[in-house]
Amino acid sequence: MTATNKQVILKDYVNGFPKESNFDFKTNIVEFKVPGGSNSVLVKNLYLSCDPYMRMRMGKPDPSTAALAQAYAPGQPIFGYGVSRVIESGHPDYKKGDLLWGIVGWEEYSVITPMTHMHFKIQHTDVPLSYYAGLLGMPGMTAYAGFYEVCSPKKGETVYVSAASGAVGQLVGQLAKMMGCYVVGSAGSKEKVDLLKTKFGFDDAFNYKEEPDLSAALKRCFPEGIDIYFENVGGKMLDAVILNMRPHGRIAACGMISQYNLKNPEGIYGLSLITYKRIRIQGFNCFDYFDKYSEFLEFVVPYIREGKITYVEDVxxxxxxxxxxxxxxxxxxxxxxQLVVVSPS
Amino acid sequence: MTATNKQVILKDYVNGFPKESNFDFKTNIVEFKVPGGSNSVLVKNLYLSCDPYMRMRMGKPDPSTAALAQAYAPGQPIFGYGVSRVIESGHPDYKKGDLLWGIVGWEEYSVITPMTHMHFKIQHTDVPLSYYAGLLGMPGMTAYAGFYEVCSPKKGETVYVSAASGAVGQLVGQLAKMMGCYVVGSAGSKEKVDLLKTKFGFDDAFNYKEEPDLSAALKRCFPEGIDIYFENVGGKMLDAVILNMRPHGRIAACGMISQYNLKNPEGIYGLSLITYKRIRIQGFNCFDYFDKYSEFLEFVVPYIREGKITYVEDVxxxxxxxxxxxxxxxxxxxxxxQLVVVSPS
Incomplete structure (x- = not known):
C-alpha cells in the first residue's frame, strides 16, 4: 500500500524574519512498510508543533551554535515535535496503531527511528491528543523543568512571565499560582492579556506593546520587585526586568524570541546589576530534564482531568x-x- | 590622650572615572577613649584596602541599587575594608592591642561598633598582617566562595579569569590550578601577564589591551571552549566569553569593573546564546558567604605557610x-x- 506524502521544505537559509516564501511543498510517494531488520517506524503525523526554537535551525549553520541546534537543510523537509500514529513498525516497543510524540518531519508520513528522549509512547488518551504537542510534550516539560528545577520557587515569591500566553508561559503561570506565588504575565494583545487574567489565573497582566516604559510597567506590577523571571523574550524586556529584580532573584532563560530574527541583537545594558543583586540567570532547555518526563505526567495529568490546569491552543x-x-x-x-493539525486521526 | 586624625573625604558625588580631585583631606582630634557603656572600639588603622566595589558608593544614590550599596556622603570620610589595632575597647570581645579587620573609615583612627560579618578578630599573626586586607580578607573570601560555591568546578575543566592579577583573580587562578583545571588569565600589561604565568602558575595568559579581537584570543587559548568564567570586568569581554563558553558553562559574576565609570554601559549582545548553551550566570558577593570564613582560614593559612599559595600586593x-x-x-x-599602609604598627 502507498500514499502521497506532502512535505514542507526549507527553500534556503533564512535571514531576518522567516516568511512563507522561505518554504515550499514537495510531494513524494510513501510505501507502507519499513526496511526489514531495521528499528524504523512508519508514522502518520497528526499534529505538528510550531516552536520558536525552530528559527535557530533555519539560519546558516554557525560554528558557535551548530553543535547545539542542528540546522535544517535547504531542499529538505524541516522537522520538529509532533504527535503521530504508527502505521508500520520494525521497532520492538511500537506496534501498529500506537500513538507517540517526538521529533518527526513536517510531512504527512515520516519514517523515524525511535530514540530515548526524542520519542515518547503516548499512554494516556483520555486527554486531548493535541496536548502531546504542547502541554504534555516539549513545551509542557519545559515549563515544568524550568519552573521547578531552574527557578527555585518558594511560596509567596513574585513571578513574572513574558510571552505568558504562549505554549510554555501559560503553564508556568498556572504552576506558579499553584505554588502560592504572585504571578504577572505580559503578552502582545488585549485578547492575550485577558486570557492570562481570566483563563489562567494570573494575578495581573499587561500588554507590552502598549507600555512605552517597560521598567515602569514592571515597577507598577511589582512595587517590591521580582523574585523570579521566566524569560521567553529577551532584549529590552530583559533589561527592564534586571532593573526590577529583587536581591537573590532568579531568571530562567527559556528563550529570547524577540532576538531570533534580528541581524544585530539588542544589547543588554544593566547586567552589572546582577552582582550587587546576586541574581542568577540560568539558560536551560528541556532536553536535560526528560528523565523527569514520567514524573511530570504523574503530576500534571490528574490536574488536567480535574480541570485545574487548562491549556489554550491555536490550531x-x-x-x-x-x-x-x-x-x-x-x-x-x-x-x-500554535499547532498544525495534519490529520485528525 | 589624644591624636590628630587625618581623614579622606569625598568632596561630591562622582560622575565617570573618579579623580584624585574628588577627594580631600580633613584633620580632627581623636580622644583615646570610647563612650562609657557602649560597645564601641577605638582602632588605629594600619592598612586600608582599595576595592573596585567602592566606586558604586561614590555615585549619587540610585533607587535601583541604593539598598544594596550604601553611598558615601559628600563631606564625610569614605569607608572600606581595613586592618586595625585596638586602642581602647568597650566591647567584650576586643581588648587593647587586639588586631581586627573589617569596615573602617578612611582615616588614621576610627571608632567602630564591631558587627558580625563586618569585623573579624585576627587570630593568625605568623602571616603578613596586610593579607587581612586582601588574601585573608574580603577579596580572598570572594575568590574562595566564588570559585568553590558559585563556579561548581570539576577537575579537568577549563577556567578563564579576567583581571586575573588583581586582588581576587590571583587567588582564583591558584585555587583552580590546585583543583586540576586548565587556567587562563587576562590582564592589562606585560608585567601582569608575566606574573600570571611565572608567579601564580596560570597555564596561559594574555594582555587584553593587545588583542584586537577578544573572542579570537579566547578561541586561541581555549580551542575547546570555556567551562568556567570568573567575571571581574564585564562589557566586551563578557560578550566574547559567551561566544566561547561550552555547554553547561558557568559564569561567576564577581564584578564588572570596566562598566563602573561609564555613563552609558556597554551592551551585551550575545546573551541569547545562554539558552542553547545552558549557561548559568550567577551574580554573587562574599557577604553571603562569611559564615564560611573560619573554614576558609583553615583551608588557606596552611597553604600560605607552606608557600603553596602566594599573593602579590601593591602597597x-x-x-x-x-x-x-x-x-x-x-x-x-x-x-x-592595592593597599594603603596608614601606619606600619
Missing part, C-alpha cells in the same frame, strides 16, 4: 497552512500554543 | 597617597592587590 488546519502558522509565531499571531 | 605609603591609589585601580595601575 492551523492542514499541512498547507503549516508555513504560515510557523511564520506567524514570530509576529505573535498565535493565541496560545 | 601605597601613607594615608595621603590613598586617593591616588584608589583612583589608580580604575586605570589598572595596581600590580596585584
Amino acid at each position: 492551523a488546519d492542514g499541512i498547507e497552512s503549516a508555513p504560515a502558522a510557523l511564520v506567524g509565531l514570530f509576529h505573535g499571531k498565535n493565541v496560545g500554543k | 601605597a605609603d601613607g594615608i595621603e597617597s590613598a586617593p591616588a591609589a584608589l583612583v589608580g585601580l580604575f586605570h589598572g595601575k595596581n600590580v596585584g592587590k
Whole structure:
C-alpha cells in the first residue's frame, strides 16, 4: 500500500524574519512498510508543533551554535515535535496503531527511528491528543523543568512571565499560582492579556506593546520587585526586568524570541546589576530534564482531568497552512500554543 | 590622650572615572577613649584596602541599587575594608592591642561598633598582617566562595579569569590550578601577564589591551571552549566569553569593573546564546558567604605557610597617597592587590 506524502521544505537559509516564501511543498510517494531488520517506524503525523526554537535551525549553520541546534537543510523537509500514529513498525516497543510524540518531519508520513528522549509512547488518551504537542510534550516539560528545577520557587515569591500566553508561559503561570506565588504575565494583545487574567489565573497582566516604559510597567506590577523571571523574550524586556529584580532573584532563560530574527541583537545594558543583586540567570532547555518526563505526567495529568490546569491552543488546519502558522509565531499571531493539525486521526 | 586624625573625604558625588580631585583631606582630634557603656572600639588603622566595589558608593544614590550599596556622603570620610589595632575597647570581645579587620573609615583612627560579618578578630599573626586586607580578607573570601560555591568546578575543566592579577583573580587562578583545571588569565600589561604565568602558575595568559579581537584570543587559548568564567570586568569581554563558553558553562559574576565609570554601559549582545548553551550566570558577593570564613582560614593559612599559595600586593605609603591609589585601580595601575599602609604598627 502507498500514499502521497506532502512535505514542507526549507527553500534556503533564512535571514531576518522567516516568511512563507522561505518554504515550499514537495510531494513524494510513501510505501507502507519499513526496511526489514531495521528499528524504523512508519508514522502518520497528526499534529505538528510550531516552536520558536525552530528559527535557530533555519539560519546558516554557525560554528558557535551548530553543535547545539542542528540546522535544517535547504531542499529538505524541516522537522520538529509532533504527535503521530504508527502505521508500520520494525521497532520492538511500537506496534501498529500506537500513538507517540517526538521529533518527526513536517510531512504527512515520516519514517523515524525511535530514540530515548526524542520519542515518547503516548499512554494516556483520555486527554486531548493535541496536548502531546504542547502541554504534555516539549513545551509542557519545559515549563515544568524550568519552573521547578531552574527557578527555585518558594511560596509567596513574585513571578513574572513574558510571552505568558504562549505554549510554555501559560503553564508556568498556572504552576506558579499553584505554588502560592504572585504571578504577572505580559503578552502582545488585549485578547492575550485577558486570557492570562481570566483563563489562567494570573494575578495581573499587561500588554507590552502598549507600555512605552517597560521598567515602569514592571515597577507598577511589582512595587517590591521580582523574585523570579521566566524569560521567553529577551532584549529590552530583559533589561527592564534586571532593573526590577529583587536581591537573590532568579531568571530562567527559556528563550529570547524577540532576538531570533534580528541581524544585530539588542544589547543588554544593566547586567552589572546582577552582582550587587546576586541574581542568577540560568539558560536551560528541556532536553536535560526528560528523565523527569514520567514524573511530570504523574503530576500534571490528574490536574488536567480535574480541570485545574487548562491549556489554550491555536490550531492551523492542514499541512498547507503549516508555513504560515510557523511564520506567524514570530509576529505573535498565535493565541496560545500554535499547532498544525495534519490529520485528525 | 589624644591624636590628630587625618581623614579622606569625598568632596561630591562622582560622575565617570573618579579623580584624585574628588577627594580631600580633613584633620580632627581623636580622644583615646570610647563612650562609657557602649560597645564601641577605638582602632588605629594600619592598612586600608582599595576595592573596585567602592566606586558604586561614590555615585549619587540610585533607587535601583541604593539598598544594596550604601553611598558615601559628600563631606564625610569614605569607608572600606581595613586592618586595625585596638586602642581602647568597650566591647567584650576586643581588648587593647587586639588586631581586627573589617569596615573602617578612611582615616588614621576610627571608632567602630564591631558587627558580625563586618569585623573579624585576627587570630593568625605568623602571616603578613596586610593579607587581612586582601588574601585573608574580603577579596580572598570572594575568590574562595566564588570559585568553590558559585563556579561548581570539576577537575579537568577549563577556567578563564579576567583581571586575573588583581586582588581576587590571583587567588582564583591558584585555587583552580590546585583543583586540576586548565587556567587562563587576562590582564592589562606585560608585567601582569608575566606574573600570571611565572608567579601564580596560570597555564596561559594574555594582555587584553593587545588583542584586537577578544573572542579570537579566547578561541586561541581555549580551542575547546570555556567551562568556567570568573567575571571581574564585564562589557566586551563578557560578550566574547559567551561566544566561547561550552555547554553547561558557568559564569561567576564577581564584578564588572570596566562598566563602573561609564555613563552609558556597554551592551551585551550575545546573551541569547545562554539558552542553547545552558549557561548559568550567577551574580554573587562574599557577604553571603562569611559564615564560611573560619573554614576558609583553615583551608588557606596552611597553604600560605607552606608557600603553596602566594599573593602579590601593591602597597601605597601613607594615608595621603590613598586617593591616588584608589583612583589608580580604575586605570589598572595596581600590580596585584592595592593597599594603603596608614601606619606600619
